[in-house]
Amino acid sequence: MEPLFRIKATNTLEEYKHWNFELSGKKQIILMLVLYLLYALLITRYLLLYKFNPQLYAVCMLFMAVFLLFLFLYKNKLIKTVYYSNGANLKCPIAEVSFYEQFLEINNERSYSKFFYEDIYTIKETKTNYYIMTALNQGIILLKSDCPPEFAPFLQSLKFRSRKP
Missing domain, CATH: 2.30.29 (PH-domain like)
Known part of the structure; x- marks a missing residue:
């Protein structure tokens, strides 16, 4: 027949990354943005209830940005690890x-x-x-x-x- x-x-690794992003990446980005906004609101509320300190607020926001960057880099490393662990690929x-x-x-x-x-x-x-x-x-x-x-x-x-x- x-x-x-x-x-x-x-x-290829590039196509595998695209595939992974298409399957789960969009949902994860939305989840991270929602978590970031909730974190920002929580910190803002805390600082407004007590004593607003712009330096502390900036440090908290910077910490969250660095944390999100870490998550992104970790996910890329994890994708590479999974791709290279599959001997068939x-x-x-x-x-x-x-x-x-x-x-x-x-x-x-x-x-x-x-x-x-x-x-x-x-x-x-x-x-x-x-x-x-x-x-x-x-x-x-x-x-x-x-x-x-x-x-x-x-x-x-x-x-x-x-x-x-």
Whole structure:
């Protein structure tokens, strides 16, 4: 049986970072901003109830900014650690994804996977990538630049067949 589409998927650290941000980064940024605002309100309230000290206020805000920077750097380090701990990404960074009528196959030098479209968790699309999620935290990264133009309508039709809208 001949596939409808055959696309190369390359797992690079940059694409993995984009994928991670798309899945969880937006929520985490919003959460950090909300926490920062709550912290600022708490410090302001405390200083207004007692004795307002501009220097202490500035130090508290600076501490929070440094803490948020630390969290950002820690998250980047954690992403790198997870990426480099996955031996499959390092040994076989290029996989071939073949799309058929009822399923897709992923092949590289070391593994083979087959997913029926109804078992796909969801499909996400960004400006540069398609993310075909086989589970909540597992998926395939496809660069739009590697996909033929007729792939987009095909992928849109798959969105209706996946488990999660």
